[in-house]
Amino acid sequence: MIELATTVAFTIVSIAGVLGAGALLRARTLADRIVALDLLLVILVLAIAVGAVRTRERLYLDILVVTSLLGFLGTTIVARFMERRGSA
């Protein structure tokens, strides 16, 4: 049951990841790139969480904490940089 559900979820998340990577490649402005990277990061966090459901490995939860924090830090720093530089 869980095997099947997580396999389906992994498939859906993979498609989302491919679309996210496409959005990143297509992005023409810095703001678009941040939105695409943010999306990719959310997809990554979600995929790790699906992995945690599948394997019951508790280490994944620690990885989730660190990944979300680092992602937030990255987005915030680039947004600050954009404001300072004044070009989206």
Added chain:
Amino acid sequence: MSARLLTVGWLTAVWVALWGGITPANVLSGLVAAGLVLTAFPIASRRPLRINPLWGAVLVGWFLAGLVRASATVAWQVIRPRSRLRPTVLTATLPALPPALRVLMADAVSLTPGTLTLDLIEDPPALHIHVLDGATADSVQRDVDTLARLVQRAFPPSGASGDHRAAMADPRTRPDEGGRR
């Protein structure tokens, strides 16, 4: 002082949760870490917010319901072929709230249907809001007012001054205008 203890308490709780087990060593090192954090960043120990548990629960419920509706709405807007979107930027005014609650309002507006907070301005306190589906300024203002009332009930004004305005007027609690430029 009790505010300080409260902050040490929840910081320690977070620390213990991160280590994943309640052992004497975890709790002790958590207390030390929380103390260090408070010494390094004294801002965290300032002015406690009083929480009304009942209205707090209502606020959380409203927030989760809003997030579900927002996701469904965005999903529909994304999937529907040839939809007519009317993205605009509006300004909604906020009541006098301490900075932490204004940030909470900005966050909540971002996670509720059709609206995304772009900027938090002061004097007078207001939000710049990006609207996706052509909602009117009136309806957005109504939603923000409802949310503001909920927030005010969940976090009733504390202290002898008895008013959120007092927190606004306290120069130490004013954010530094985002520190830009």
Added chain:
Amino acid sequence: MIDVLTSIAVITGAALALVAAIGVHRLPDVLSRMHAATKPATLGILLVLIGVALRDGRLAVIAKVALVAALQFLTAPTGAHMVGRAVHRDTTEHDDDLDPVDGV
């Protein structure tokens, strides 16, 4: 029963991530795309985290899941807000991409 709920939560969460990705492709301007990238994605992560908690009922796991969920709620809108503000302050002089758009 718990397995069924976990499966529903995980698959719905994954589907919401897909909705976010499609939205980022289809919506017309950066700020609109941020709606898609923020809301469904946050709910999606929340659902999968509920799945993790359902699957493994140990208190230590639930505490950490709650921590990650709280982190998402604090950081996702704040990150969107930071980017939105940067874009907004940058485009208020020449706001041609904020005009009404027909079709996506």
